[in-house]
Amino acid sequence: MSMRNLLIFLVCIGIVGCKVAPAVPNATGTIYECLCVIDAKPLRNVADSINAVIRSNPYAEDIHTTADWVKATLESDMPCLPQMESYLTVSVVKPSQFDNFLKPTRNVLYVDIDSVHHSTLKVKYIIDHWSHPQAVCRITANNNEQFIAFWKDHGEKIRDWFVLQELTRQANFYKAYRNKEACELVKREFGMEICIPEDYTILKDTTVYLRDFSINYDDVRVFWACDPKGNVRKDIVIYSYPYIAQDNFTVDFLCKRRDEVLSQIITASTSGSYMGTEYKHIEPQMKAMAGLDGQYVAELRGLWKIYNGEAMGGPFVSHTQVDTVSQRVLTTEVFLYASGQKKRNSLRKAEAILYTQHWAKERAE
Numbered sequence: 001m002s003m004r005n006l007l008i009f010l011v012c013i014g015i016v017g018c019k020v021a022p023a024v025p026n027a028t029g030t031i032y033e034c035l036c037v038i039d040a041k042p043l044r045n046v047a048d049s050i051n052a053v054i055r056s057n058p059y060a061e062d063i064h065t066t067a068d069w070v071k072a073t074l075e076s077d078m079p080c081l082p083q084m085e086s087y088l089t090v091s092v093v094k095p096s097q098f099d100n101f102l103k104p105t106r107n108v109l110y111v112d113i114d115s116v117h118h119s120t121l122k123v124k125y126i127i128d129h130w131s132h133p134q135a136v137c138r139i140t141a142n143n144n145e146q147f148i149a150f151w152k153d154h155g156e157k158i159r160d161w162f163v164l165q166e167l168t169r170q171a172n173f174y175k176a177y178r179n180k181e182a183c184e185l186v187k188r189e190f191g192m193e194i195c196i197p198e199d200y201t202i203l204k205d206t207t208v209y210l211r212d213f214s215i216n217y218d219d220v221r222v223f224w225a226c227d228p229k230g231n232v233r234k235d236i237v238i239y240s241y242p243y244i245a246q247d248n249f250t251v252d253f254l255c256k257r258r259d260e261v262l263s264q265i266i267t268a269s270t271s272g273s274y275m276g277t278e279y280k281h282i283e284p285q286m287k288a289m290a291g292l293d294g295q296y297v298a299e300l301r302g303l304w305k306i307y308n309g310e311a312m313g314g315p316f317v318s319h320t321q322v323d324t325v326s327q328r329v330l331t332t333e334v335f336l337y338a339s340g341q342k343k344r345n346s347l348r349k350a351e352a353i354l355y356t357q358h359w360a361k362e363r364a365e
Contacts, residue, residue: 027106027131031166031345034074034088037098038111040065041144066147067092070111073155074162078344079285080301081315085344087159104131107162110138111147118142121150125161135165163348170352171195182225187360189221190240191326192292195356200225200236208264210241210257222265232338232346236353237262240330243322247329249298251286254320255279257331258300263307273309277302292357297321304335315343317351323359332357 029035042065063069075086093102095112108130112118118140126136137158141147151158174195182196185205204224219242226235239261247253255277266275277284284302291297298320305313318333334350336343 028104029106034107035105036092036109040067108136112140167352171355199227234350240328268306268309270309278305
């Protein structure tokens, strides 16, 4: 064999010998769907936990096995929507049924209870294991009681993890399809970088007045944009005002600020109408979470309505925190109007915008 042919042969061997990781297939299923892989084992000594699930999910009336309980937890009622919709849409299969056809499902909860192979309980989170985009949570346990004790304390956290994966996927999508003009305006006015989708149109960039603060008229900045296309109208508003040391981020405080700011810029066609928070049917809820660059943020969920005007309303989600550099309170909110439509998926898509926020490296002091 000539030297030239030998080199060609060696190169070919090298190419064949290289292990190139095959690209995973596209994930199957739709957003906020989850496949639960679990054997149905009887439940014991968890009456309190089961009752809690039933209270949050009135459809979960027959819970007799671990599979029933897990499904009911994942499908519990999402808070602050005008009609009942679950956090996730769940299908359940046995491990023996989990074949190559089902493995590409976008969200998979795999529960393996086996006294021979697992001595302790372990939880593993995996991204893009069998497909892309995919989130897999694998829970292994030695026995049924061990799994029950874990799910009692951590079931809702597992559910929230799957929701967060969907929000993150949507947020990453917005980074490639954003309204550059709106993003630059928000960065300039609020010192915040956020990916506002390209389908959103700027409606207002203005200032309003907080009467009970006696703050100067031009000290309250407001930005408003919307996407009116299709059957669901999606809006985003951003507003900021000076931070006062005694400010306490409670539900009452955040709702009061929300009502005062938005009532001045959002109205309906009837004279004297204005937007406000709905308090009668579903009370707003607040929780603390990590926000911009890991700082404290107050998440507020609730319903809005038009007062003194048309019968209009829908759900909203807002994130509020303090910009410690400029000493201003910053609120970013999304809300929907979708009369007669399911709202979970549309609200979550809009909510994902909030997860694209971070402080600009340079902002006004």
